[in-house]
Amino acid sequence: MITSVAASDFEELVQVWEASVRATHHFLPEEDILYFKPLILNEYLHAVNLACIRDKSNTILGFVGVADGKVEMLFVHPGSRGTGVGKKLLTYAVIQLDATKVDVNEQNLQAMGFYEHMGFRTTGRSELDALGKPYPILHMELRKQ
Helix, strand or coil: CEEECCHHHHHHHHHHHHHHHHHHCCCCCHHHHHHHHHHHHHCHHHHCEEEEEECCCCCEEEEEEEECCEEEEEEECHHHCCCCHHHHHHHHHHHHCCCCEEEEECCCHHHHHHHHHCCEEEEEEECCCCCCCCCCEEEEEECCC
């Protein structure tokens, strides 16, 4: 079930983010993970409309953050990958939060495949990420039906 997120959940969201990044972003060195972690907690989570999926014990399994029609973050705990959590969160983001765009690290092939499977198509590419780091970004948009 998709639920809202309170600021009191932010520490748990960062734990999910870090576990997910470590499982999927093998191209990121440790210093970059440590660099992004406080930014996620103190800035990025505050800048998006958040929703999450919790298990029966209220543990967060994954979350999505949307701003201005764009999925800014979608992270699923590694223990919940392949269970439909990401698909449910993205579907919620598209239907309820009007998300039609997403940026994906080009080196994260699993994420690229996931978004393509969900109907997104690459519309552009940037050589650097939003912070000027050398992680190419693919700009994707939901294909019109």
